[in-house]
Amino acid sequence: MTKEKNSMVKALAGLPKNVWKSVFRNPLPSSDRGRASTSFTNFFLHIQPVRVSKQALRPSYTMGLGLISFFLFVILTVTGVLLMFYYVPSTTQAYDRMLDLRSSVAFGIILRNMHRWAAHAMVAVVFLHMCRVFLTGSYKPPREFNWVIGVILFILTLFSSFTGYLLPWDQLAFWAITVGTSIAGYAPLVGKSLKFLLLGDATVGQEALLRFYVLHVVVLPAVLTIFVAIHFWRIRKDGGLAKPEEVVPVKAQVAVTVQIEQPVAVASGAAVATADAAPRRFTIQGLVRGPFVKVGKLEEDTVFSWPNLLIAEMVVLLITVIGVMVVSILFNAPLEHPVNVMHPPNPAKAPWYFLGLQEQVSYSAFWGGVGVPALELLLLFLVPYIDRSNAGVGRWFARERVWANTLFLTFVLINVVLIVIGTFFRGANWSFVSPF
């Protein structure tokens, strides 16, 4: 009786510790082995390698732009799901719900502001991340396809932001989407049906609002999540972030995993003692191809992910959240008058990231709206397959890449200038005005 009671008490006393130990397999690491084990056995940490190159951790190398994009996506998901609880995708209710967010929903204003500014920021940061990858030559083999996935992610980001733009159902939203989808209508052959399919009607109305809503809250985020997962996975499989030549190991290296097989007892009469003496047999369990961190250089070039990478990531997360919060406290997301189908604002402007397009469209409808952008996207997709030289990987503005970088920066500059003109220098009737 007392013995049983004792064991009960013991079990109860050990309960918190036992539960804790069942969740976290390792104590806080104090040795290298523990640090490796922590990265390895935790679901969230095992996405990262056990060791990470010092170069990848240098803020001046990556500027954390990829991570910021991801964290902005997380912020958008969280605030977006919360906003969904109060939003109705209906032309008669959507705008009122926006007003409700302002007046009667607790934290409604800050949530909407965060969602809006994080969305704008994500478009910009994803683009800057792409610039970083280009200017450091990080799309070179074996990372070509991850660049392609990155371009897909950029397009998905644009569409996520664009579909969300309509949802407040104010004048800004309505006319931006009217103008934006009209640009899509300029595509040859499929343009008209694409526009009809997107809007579910000839003009922007209830059907378009519902379609954009479903695309915005389900379809695009789901596709985006899948591609983000592939993007991250490939970073690991392609050997981490791009490193300068000296650190890039020989490509043909092959790792061999071996397992020691227990010798098979030949006869039932074989003594146990002979088993120890029997020769060990090895079988190949698998071949792993690809770039590795050289064993000899391990210590000087890399550090443990726990805690170095984790701390770096948390700092980036903190900066991102603080940035979004500060902007959201200082500036309110715009909300104009409710939709008036009869009175287009003058000028009617698309979202800022499409204003370069709109500026081009004002010169030539087809070439500006469809031809040139399609060509630009195609070139972006093909970048790693056009530029096959292996020089200048992992360094900003490498001298060997001066031509590629100049071309790319020209392309960036032209688009930025077009966006700036479309945003600040275009007034009524799309005539040139000075913002000063």
Added chain:
Amino acid sequence: MGAAPKQIDAGAEQMPRRKFLGWLSGAALAGSSIVAMFSTYVFMKPRATYGQPNRFRIGRPEDFPSGVRVSIDTKRVCIVRDGAKLAAISTTCTHLGCIVAPSETGFQCPCHGSQFDVDGNVTGGPAPKPLAWYQISLTPSGELEVDKDSEIQMGTYLNV
């Protein structure tokens, strides 16, 4: 002794069959994907729209005296009458879908400055195409009916 060559024959026959089944599965998979994508497209393309009907009545011919140019913004159409000739011209800008307003010289788009003459021909700005003309007809009840689904050639009038 005759068994050995027979076995080789059977082995040689088996590979094409396996290959054939492989091809067949592949083709079936590709076919199903195409059917699935097409079905999704058919599903996503609405058969009936819930918006405004594209065929609507606008009143009797007497409501539009000669020389008038009335823009009906809710229907996005402008009714033009010159003597006995009646026409319905679209007021949706062919540039980016804004509503054009009738002006002294024709039509003017407020969004990006496209200009059209009284017949809808482009006279300035970024618009790539002239404004559309819609079928207008007289119903048995004596009312005018505009059908935005059927575009007609510019300069085709209804005589009333």
